[in-house]
Amino acid sequence: MRELGWLATGAAIGGPAPLLLALVALALPASLAGGFGLAVFAGVVWMCRRLAGVQRRRAAAVLGCPVPSPYRQPPSGSWARLRTVLGDPGTWRDLAWLACQFIVGLGSLVLCVGLWLGAAQCVTAPVLRVLLPEPTGFDPAVLEWTGRSGPLTWILVPVGIGLAALAYLLPRHLVRGQARLAAILLGPTTAARLSARVDGLTATRTAAVDASASELRRIERDLHDGAQARLVALAMNLGVAEDVIDTDPAGAKALLVEARAGAGVALTELRDLVRGIHPPVLADRGLAAAVEALALNSAFRVGLDLRLHRRLAAPVEAAAYFAIAEAVTNAIRHSGGRQVNVTLVDTEKTLHITVYDGRGGADPSRGTGLLGIQRRLSAFDGTLRISSPSGGPTTLDMRLPCAS
C-alpha cells in the first residue's frame, strides 16, 4: 500500500507536465518579444525545480543514497541569472524528466490500480455470476467476456490470484524504476560530477602545496635561527679556546664547558624539529603506537581506544597523526586537560577518528587549529565534523579513506 501511495504522489508530481511544457513552448518565442514571456518562463523553471526537488528527496529515500542537485550557482543580476538558467543543462534535463515522469507516473499508477481491480473481478467472478444471473446495464467486464459460463468463471479465479500477486510485486519495481529515472535525469551528469571533483581537487592540491611550502619555510627558519646559529657559536667558542688554552687554561676550560652546553641545546632543538617533521615512532611502529606515544608524552591524561591493527600508507598515517596531535593539543588547551579521549577505529575502507573533550563551545571559524586539521584531511578526501554545544562536550569526528 505504501508503494501505491508513492506512485500516486509520483503521478501527481508528473501531472502539471503538459501545462508546464506547453507554457515553455509558448513562453520561449514570446520572451523574444517582451518581458511577460520571460516572467512565465521563470515561473515554469521555478515550479519545475520545486517538483524536481521533491522527487529528488523521494528518490534518495528509496535508493538510500543522496541525489545531489546539479544546478549551477546563479550569479547576481537578473540578466546574468537568466543566462545561467538558460545555459544550465539542469534546466532542460528537468523538463525532459518532467515529460517522462508524466508518462511513467501516470502509467504506473493506472497499471497498478488496474491490476488490483482486474484481480478482484477475476477472483470474485463465480460469486458475481451467482449475484448477477441476468445481464444488466453495468455488467462487470469478466461476466461479459465469459458469457456467464460457469467453468470459465472458475478458471478466472487462479488467473485473479496471479494478477493479485503481480499487483503486489510490481509496484516496488515501478517505485525503484521511477527513483532511478529521477537519479539519472535529476542528478548531476558525469561531466558535471567530474568537473566538481576537479574543482575540489584543485582546491585541496593548492592548499597542500601552500602548506608544504610554508612548512619548508618554517623548517628552514628553525634550522637557521636554531641549530645553525648554535653551531656557529660553538665553533667560535672552540676557536677561542684553542687560542687561549696555553696562556689561560682555566678560561679555555670555561669556554669548552659552554661549547658542550651549546651542543646539547642544538641537539635538543634538532630532535624537536625532527619530531615535528615526522615523529620517529610513527615511522617505526605506525599510527596506533604513535598516538599511544603521543598520549604518554602528553602533560595530561589522554584516554585511548585504538582499534587499528595494520600499517596504513605513510602519507595517510602522517595526516591522521598530525590531525590527532593538533586536535589533542586543542582539546587540552580548551578543556584544561579534563576528560580528553581519542578513539581510532579502522573499518577497512575508512579510518574513524574521534577526539572528545568535556567542555563545549568550540568555534570552527576561530582558531587556525581546526582549519589546519581540515586542510590535512581534505588532501586525502577526509572530512572533519565538529559538534560543540555550549554546554559541552566537544567532539571532533574525522574520517579518512584508508583502503589498502
Place this chain on the structure above:
Amino acid sequence: MRVLIVEDQALLRDGLTRMLTAYGMDVATTPADGTGLAERIVAQQPDIAVVDVRLPPTFTDEGLRAAVAARRAVPGLPILVLSQYVERLYARELLADGASAVGYLLKDRVADVRQFIDAVGRVAAGATVMDPDVIARLLHRPDTLATLTTREGDVLRLMAEGHSNAAIAARIAVTEKSVSNLINSLFAKLGLPPSADHHRRVLAVLSYLDHA
C-alpha cells in the same frame, strides 16, 4: 669489563670505542645490522652491550627489538640502549620483562663523558638507568608540581636515572637518611608502594607515569 658496541654510525662508534677504551674498558664490536643481532649479542656474552635503537636494514627500532629479544633469551643480560630520542613507549617495552640491568639513554648523554661512563658501569652492575627525559614530563605536570617539593622532584629524577640512595645523597648534598625520608614522602604522595630495591623503584615510577 667487556663492552659490546652496536652502532652503525662510524663517527659515533669510533668515538664510543675511544672513550670506553680510555676508561680502561675492553671494547668489542659486531656488525651493526638488526638481522640476527639478538643472537650475536647473546653469543658474545659481553659484560654489557651498548646498542643503538636505529639500525639497518629498516633504520627504525631494530636495536630496541634486539635488546628485548636478547634479554628474553638471557634474563638480566646488561644492555644500554642509546637513541636519538627517548620514548616512554620504548622505555616501557625495555622494562616489561621485569629484569634489571637495563639502560635507556639519549645519545646526547655521551657528551657528558664521566656521567656516561658512570651509567655504563651501573647498568653492567645491575642497575636500571632511565634518561631524565623519560620522566621529564611528569615533572612538568601542574598537578605533580603542586604536590612535590623541588627536592622531591630532584630525588625522583635521580632515582629514575638508577642512582642509589648514597649517590643521590652525594649529588644533592644531603645525608643518606634524609634521602630515604624524601623517597618515602614522595612515594606516599604519588601513592606508590615503598621499596628499597632500585630497579623496583624505577618500575614503580614508570608505571605511575603510565596510569596517572
